[in-house]
Amino acid sequence: xxxxxxxxxxxxxxxxxxxxxxxxxxxxxxxxxxxxxxxxxxxxxxxxxxxxxxxxxxxxxxxxxxxxxxxxxxxxxxxxxxxxxxxxxxxxxxxxxxxxxxxxxxxxxxxxxxxxxxxxxxxxxxxxxx
Amino acid sequence: xxxxxxxxxxxxxxxxxxxxxxxxxxxxxxxxxxxxxxxxxxxxxxxxxxxxxxxxxxxxxxxxxxxxxxxxxxxxxxxxxxxxxxxxxxxxxxxxxxxxxxxxxxxxxxxxxxxxxxxxx
Numbered sequence: 001x002x003x004x005x006x007x008x009x010x011x012x013x014x015x016x017x018x019x020x021x022x023x024x025x026x027x028x029x030x031x032x033x034x035x036x037x038x039x040x041x042x043x044x045x046x047x048x049x050x051x052x053x054x055x056x057x058x059x060x061x062x063x064x065x066x067x068x069x070x071x072x073x074x075x076x077x078x079x080x081x082x083x084x085x086x087x088x089x090x091x092x093x094x095x096x097x098x099x100x101x102x103x104x105x106x107x108x109x110x111x112x113x114x115x116x117x118x119x120x121x122x123x124x125x126x127x128x129x130x
Numbered sequence: 131x132x133x134x135x136x137x138x139x140x141x142x143x144x145x146x147x148x149x150x151x152x153x154x155x156x157x158x159x160x161x162x163x164x165x166x167x168x169x170x171x172x173x174x175x176x177x178x179x180x181x182x183x184x185x186x187x188x189x190x191x192x193x194x195x196x197x198x199x200x201x202x203x204x205x206x207x208x209x210x211x212x213x214x215x216x217x218x219x220x221x222x223x224x225x226x227x228x229x230x231x232x233x234x235x236x237x238x239x240x241x242x243x244x245x246x247x248x249x250x251x
Contacts, residue, residue: 063205
């Protein structure tokens with residue numbers, strides 16, 4: 001019995017193998033379940049944002065982070081804050097219930113209250129981490 | 131014309147932009163070639179990946195960090211939220227290397243590595 005699906009790169013799909021196939025149902029592909037945005041305004045030690053991802057297990061994810069007023073997105077699950085204070089750091093992480101954006105910034109050193117925000121854009125994939 | 135497209139619900143597939151397609155045979159897909167798991171029991175963990183070329187890879191670490199939950203996973207490169215320990219990962223034609231900034235002690239952190247098939251050839 002033959003089953004499954006292959007999509008080749010403008011070749012006869014019969015007999016083609018990786019990497020000639022743009023899609024091959026023998027392999028899992030990265031599929032995006034959802035994209036979440038988390039933010040912490042005026043980050044301070046212990047600040048945390050969380051969002052429920054609705055999965056039963058911890059999902060695979062990739063995070064991009066930035067700090068306002070910067071507009072540059074970093075592909076990191078961790079963002080060091082200006083390098084000004086050792087240990088000041090933000091993290092994106094996941095467990096079986098939530099995605100989290102955690103801040104252990106010691107203090108707002110550079111910007112007036114209300115003007116600094118740490119944002120995370122988190123791509124959650126259908127794969128599980130465990 | 132050849133190939134297939136699948137659009138999101140409510141969007142005409144003939145005119146849909148790539149962002150509105152859940153699948154298009156016009157584009158390659160990131161295929162998971164293998165997933166590798168284990169414990170970080172040495173300062174550098176060497177893991178054969180079995181690919182013909184240096185692969186695209188994503189490495190996740192779970193450890194007893196003592197933050198929101200001991201079951202939290204972080205994406206490498208990263209430092210443990212309680213500070214002090216940093217992780218990086220790299221690959222050559224044979225192995226993936228997970229590098230810890232200090233020698234580990236039990237209980238060990240766990241890793242999960244996603245290795246992707248070469249999309250460039």
